[in-house]
Amino acid sequence: MLFYKSLIKLKHPYIITALVILMIIFTLALLAPVLTEYDPENNDARNRLKPPSFKHFLGTDEFGRDVFTRLIYGIRASMQVGFSVVILTAVFGIIVGVLAGYYPSLDNVIMRFLDGMMAFPGIIIAISLAAIWGAGKYNIIFALSFAYFPKMARIVRSAVISIKDIEYVESARAVGAKDNYIIFNYILRNCTSPILVQATFNFALAILDEAALSFLGIGIMPPTPSLGGMITDARSYMTVAPWLIISPGVMIILSVLSLNLLGDGLRDFLDPHLKGSIKN
Amino acid sequence: MKKLFTMTAVLILLTTLIFSLSVSAQEERYGGTLNAAVKMSVAHLDTDNSTDSMISSMMNHVYEGLFEFDKNLQVQPHLAESYQVAEDGREYTVNLRRGVMMHNGQEMNADDVLASFDRWLRLNNGGNIVEPYFDSVEKINDYKIIFKFAEPYAPFLNILASPVSNQKFVVRAEEIIDKFGDSVITEHAGTGPYKVENWIPDQNLTLEKFDNYTASSLESSFFAGERTPYLDRIVFNFITDSQVRVSGIQTGQFQFAEEVPRDQYQIFKANSDINTQIIYPDKMAVLITNNGVPPFNNKYARQALVYALDFEELGYAMIGNPEFWRLEAALHEEGNPWHDETAGEGIYGVYDPEKAKELLAKADYDGTPLVILSGQDDDMERNGAIAIKDQLEEIGINVELQLFDRPTVVEKRAKLEGWNIHLSPFIKTVPDPQIHQGWTGTNKWITNWDSEESREMDEIFERMVKEVDYDERYKIVQEFYDEMWDSVPYFNILDFSRLHITRSNLRNYQPAWQPFFWNTWLEE
DSSP states (O other): OHHHHHHHHHTOHHHHHHHHHHHHHHHHHHTHHHHOSSOTTOOOGGGTTOOSOSSSTTOBOTTSOBHHHHHHHHHHHHHHHHHHHHHHHHHHHHHHHHHHHHOHHHHHHHHHHHHHHHTSOHHHHHHHHHHHHOSSHHHHHHHHHHHHHHHHHHHHHHHHHHHHTSHHHHHHHHTTOOHHHHIIIIIGGGGHHHHHHHHHHHHHHHHHHHHHHHHTTSSSOTTSOOHHHHHHHHHTTTTTOTHHHHHHHHHHHHHHHHHHHHHHHHHHHHOHHHHHHHHO | OHHHHHHHHHHHHHHHHHHHHHHHHHHSOOOOEEEEEESOOOSOSOGGGOOOHHHHHHHTTTOOBSEEEOTTSOEEESSEEEEEEOTTSSEEEEEEOSSOBOTTSOBOOHHHHHHHHHHHHHHOHHHHHHGGGEEEEEEEETTEEEEEESSOOTTHHHHHTOOSTTOOOBOOOHHHHHHHTTSOOOSOOOSSSEEEEEEETTTEEEEEEOTTOOOOSSOOBTTBSOOOOOOSEEEEEEOOOHHHHHHHHHHTSOSEEOSOOGGGHHHHHTOTTEEEEEOSSOEEEEEEEOTTSTTTTSHHHHHHHHHHOOHHHHHHHHTOSGGGEEOOOSSSOTTSTTOOTTTTTTTTTOOOHHHHHHHHHHTTOOOOOEEEEEESSSHHHHHHHHHHHHHHHHTTOOEEEEEEOHHHHHHHHTSSSSOSEEEEEEESOOSOGGGGGGTSSTTOTTOOOOSHHHHHHHHHHHHHHHOOSHHHHHHHHHHHHHHHHHHOSEEEEEEEOOEEEEETTEESOOOOSSOOOTTOEEOO
16 A cells, blocks of 8 residues: 555556556456356357457457457466566576675676576577477476576676675674575565566566467467467458457557556666656 | 442451451460469479479479370370270370470480389389389380280379379480489470479579470360460469468569468459469368277277267368368269269268267277377468367367477377377379378378278278279279278368469469469460
């Protein structure tokens, strides 16, 4: 509540707008089974490629499946991928980042390895791994997590290095506090804001890249709906059934845009140096 | 008065004659370059050394067969003048046409045919089918040859003219064969209406009109009969993206575009600059079961699969617009000499999920998930696999869908384990019922079928290959259909057609199973 009041007080329109859009999208995903009477995978091919109507709010696809139903179930899949990737990148990124930042002897080894990984664009690593492991939701979650965790680790490492020599940490060390205690109680607590900001960007990236992998045919396997997969399938019907590509396209834009806005807003909101400027 | 009447009549007659001549001259026009957009590139231009039908499709303009198929899939002599089949079915005497000029300036004779035949027998997939039965070939003179077999061999002429893939036997100049042997031929000299002018790999193939072309005197009908090269040049452009092929037709860059999206059919029809060309007969969607492992090593489980599927629903899902697909139980289309309208009676297209469940129980199916292995690059295969999964799940069967790229599918389906159902497009224009032996029978192709029923099927094909009398052979073909729909080693779900489009100024185009451009011309 305090957080919300602070946002209102800050009159930060980006965060408010992003949160409202994301709330709507999450609600659609969570309530999918009660919002539609159709099954996302059941075919009715005799009614294929029907334009939007009262019966089919967003029309039907090439199998006669309800596009609205597939869209909201597709969001579910994208959100599952996004959340899972955020959690996995956060866990591995924090562990590796803390080890590198807190223990100078490990820093060089870990960071050179991460530098090597970061030399390749994340999507290339994800495509390579997904191609090796095969298509499927769990494989792309691991592939994307593996691709994104170095950035999270680098951010955590930077935050840990800047915090570990501050006086209150040195005081804790002087009174005999163990490393674990210091890391969990003094350092990580103060790394929350960069981790949170990076997590929102990772969420957006995961949704976008899941769509890209599904578009390339190495993402979520059909007939399970996914936003990227819906766009791939719709490509062949763009001229005769444009509604097939518009709805998943708009949904990807809205999700990614609002997550990026949220990330930007949170960064500004949590940055003490920018607080004054926002207030003014 | 009488004189005036006569003069008026003569004037009318003359006007009519001049008008009809001018119309005729306007209709059939020589000259011009045709730009065709074909869907894929080729590795080389040697049909004997590849199974790529795209090579045959283009090189049909350069090389011709001793025999060619007409519009009704009846074999006709082409470079052959006439032929006789010995009563015992062991000898085929072929008389060659005289005065047929080749692109190297020589006249075609028996030596060219023998050299080409020897190479075809060794290298070509069609030749490999004939080779086990073949005994020898004898040259009587420059224009007469006798092909001899150890046993009666009925499908010989049909396989010589095979429209499947690269199988057709074509006549090449002997000097070219002497020069290249079994290696890929890169210089071409045939008898066709066009000769190779230039080939830029992955870009285009340009064919140039052969001025000394010697046409057959038979009436033109698809690949058989008279071929007139009206066009000066034909350029085959390799364009992999279907939308680019469509755009090329819309802008007038191309006059022919191969295989365009069927769902845009109404858009094409509404455009007066575009003519639509639906290919029939063309292909069939075939469902293959792995008959080497449970549950489909039991014929009741295979029969259950036929009853479990709603073929009409599958037609909409796989192909879409019903103008492009039709239900057909026979492996040869209506009008074909080997079509049987009674094939599959009582089982084909009978959607009865309850009966399917009964048959599965009879086959002791234990509920193990069935694996559908299918390609994801082809809409028919991909959409068909998804639709079949949906229909099987509706009757309570657990299904695992595995979609891969073509090479992976080919690798996986070659194994005994790891898959149960596979969907594949087959060419409908097969030259002879004997061709079905290649994937039907004991352990043929990928079916892993080895049982009492498969051996019964082998026996049917053994009789079919030796029977040269059409009526008697047709009865054996009917036996094959009966056995096929009883033991169901695989089955045809439906027939479907590809859609090509042509620019409206391309006249007299004939929508054959492989595109050809002799007898077509470009209007001014």
